[in-house]
Amino acid sequence: MRRRRHLPLPFGRGQGNRRDWQGPPCGRHAGHRSFRQDEALFAYDAAYLESSRATPLSQSLPLRVGPFSTREFRPYFERLLAEGSARRALASELQLPEDD
Incomplete structure (x- = not known):
């Protein structure tokens, strides 16, 4: 069975299986993507959560x-x-595949 591949998510650089997300709205490191077994996970960075300016990336x-x-995070x-053409x-x- 072919393992399903997905278009990469817009994360910045990271180390190993971790990718950092430089997110709005306060221009600080907001969180990171990591992997556990075969599942990708996203978590807010602890320092971001402690910041008085921390805002959710979305509802x-x-x-x-x-x-x-x-x-939860992929959508x-x-x-x-x-x-459109840029995605293709x-x-x-x-x-x-474009829809993968």
């Missing part, structure tokens, strides 16, 4: 300690990806 990702599952980040070009460059 679907309220501020909380602990990770969000792929099912938000998926909407940040390009659409990205999928082609990555050799992935």
Whole structure:
């Protein structure tokens, strides 16, 4: 069975299986993506949560300690990806199906 691949999410650089997210609205490191077994997770950074300026990235990702599952965070980040011809070009460059 072919393992399903997805378009990359808009995360910055990280180390190993962790990718950092430099998120709005306060221009600070907001959180990171990591992997547990075969599932991607997103969690807010502890320092971000402690900040008086911390704001949820979206209503679907309220501020909380602990990770969000792929099912919880993917729709938000998926909407940040390009659409139309730009998405087709990205999928082609990555050799992935456009709807994957």
